[in-house]
Amino acid sequence: MGLDEEGGHIGAVPVAFVIGLLFGLLLYYLRILMMGWLAEIFLVTVLAFLVSSWVAPYVIRGSKGAVQIPFLGHLIQPKAYVFLVFFIFVCLAGILIDRFAQFVVVYVEAGFSDIIGHLIVGLILAFLVYADLEKEYYEF
Numbered sequence: 001m002g003l004d005e006e007g008g009h010i011g012a013v014p015v016a017f018v019i020g021l022l023f024g025l026l027l028y029y030l031r032i033l034m035m036g037w038l039a040e041i042f043l044v045t046v047l048a049f050l051v052s053s054w055v056a057p058y059v060i061r062g063s064k065g066a067v068q069i070p071f072l073g074h075l076i077q078p079k080a081y082v083f084l085v086f087f088i089f090v091c092l093a094g095i096l097i098d099r100f101a102q103f104v105v106v107y108v109e110a111g112f113s114d115i116i117g118h119l120i121v122g123l124i125l126a127f128l129v130y131a132d133l134e135k136e137y138y139e140f
Contacts, residue, residue: 016130017123024122028115036105043101046125051093053132059089 023042030039060082061068067082068074077085104121 012130012133016126020123020126021119022122023126024119025115027122028118031118040101040105043104043121043125044097046129047101047104048094048097050125050128050132051097052090053136055093056089060086 023046027039027042030036030042058070061070062076066076067079069077069081069085072081072085
């Protein structure tokens with residue numbers, strides 16, 4: 001196992017790079033094996049995670065029972081309102097992400113019928129997840 005400059009474990013950026021390549025290969029080979037539906041499920045899952053992670057703080061804020069819904073004002077909202085808004089957000093985000101993933105799948109298949117396009121998509125998604133990890137847990 002390699003060590004980084006501080007004497008710790010392998011850095012997250014090389015791991016994100018390898019994971020991105022592996023994810024791109026997975027998408028590519030699922031297409032070749034006529035299992036494109038499974039590749040689309042993987043894309044939707046990663047994209048849904050990213051969008052919910054980025055958008056949720058603008059829809060619902062707070063913690064430990066003191067939750068606000070910014071577009072309803074700055075008052076603490078009852079749990080039922082928070083649940084309703086969160087549920088609607090999840091449904092709308094799922095629909096939008098599904099449509100966006102279908103667009104990505106069509107674009108990748110049309111523009112990049114070879115493995116390069118799938119590797120690029122895998123790398124982009126892996127580094128977006130890495131950036132989200134940095135932002136969420138390490139103050140990027």
